[in-house]
Ligand SMILES: Nc1ncnc2c1ncn2[C@@H]1O[C@H](COP(=O)(O)OP(=O)(O)OP(=O)(O)O)[C@@H](O)[C@H]1O
């Protein structure tokens with residue numbers, strides 16, 4: 001059985017335009033058709049999952065078909081929600097005359113690099129921790145490679161960052177207790193908030209690093225640049241203890257074409273497929289190039305059927 005099956009969480013990543021959204025949608029549809037409650041989540045700021053299913057989507061799960069729901073994360077909305085949360089946390093922590101200035105600073109931070117990512121990551125954490133019980137599988141369609149790698153390695157970075165903050169606060173509090181000379185530990189709401197976040201990040205990290213629960217899929221085409229980029233991405237993720245164990249090789253030329261033009265392209269494709277086989281020991285799912293874009297449910301069913309055959313029929 002292919003490693004991608006029976007997982008709680010499946011991420012689809014890859015270079016721009018290789019077919020991440022198409023593959024993630026087709027895979028989610030395949031699972032749903034087999035009776036698995038499936039949630040498809042798009043984390044790509046330039047969405048097109050809603051276009052593929054021809055349904056408007058939002059930040060809350062919307063029904064697509066039997067057993068299939070989808071969420072599109074809107075980065076602006078998430079950034080706003082995230083910063084509102086930060087403001088709420090500040091209540092009672094900051095002297096009231098400081099609140100206005102603190103809010104101004106937070107609003108300024110909304111436009112800074114990284115704010116969108118932090119917000120997106122926060123939503124990812126909440127989807128994984130809070131929706132996991134309600135679905136058999138959550139399928140993530142991600143943005144092109146670099147963005148996804150940053151996102152997936154955030155739990156590690158954020159964990160280290162929060163650890164540092166917690167240590168600093170702890171020693172500050174200890175000094176303060178000693179200075180007060182009554183030895184009573186001081187109450188520190190900021191410490192508690194940080195600690196809670198740390199616990200949620202650790203919980204997510206555990207899920208993301210558990211290969212029985214989470215699968216990482218890279219989509220590529222039998223072409224030079226996607227192969228090179230996939231090699232690099234697989235190595236980078238490996239450094240962060242994330243194992244990519246499945247590849248979708250998408251847009252294979254149709255074998256029935258016999259013109260000399262196609263013969264030539266086919267020969268080149270054969271070389272790239274050999275390169276892929278030599279380089280990657282991962283499970284592979286092969287999807288042919290259809291005669292048009294996968295922008296209707298009918299075309300998506302076609303891809304899904306092909307995927308199903310690859311998942312269950314081939315050894
Ligand atoms: N097997 C296929 N046959 C024909 N067209 C395909 C196939 N797979 C994907 N496409 C088309 O290729 C284009 C890119 O696919 P898709 O949007 O799934 O890629 P993506 O990797 O999600 O792109 P992005 O990096 O922009 O998110 C779309 O127009 C899609 O319909």
Ligand SMILES: [Mg+2]
Nearest residue numbers: 020021044048
């Ligand atoms: Mg996409």
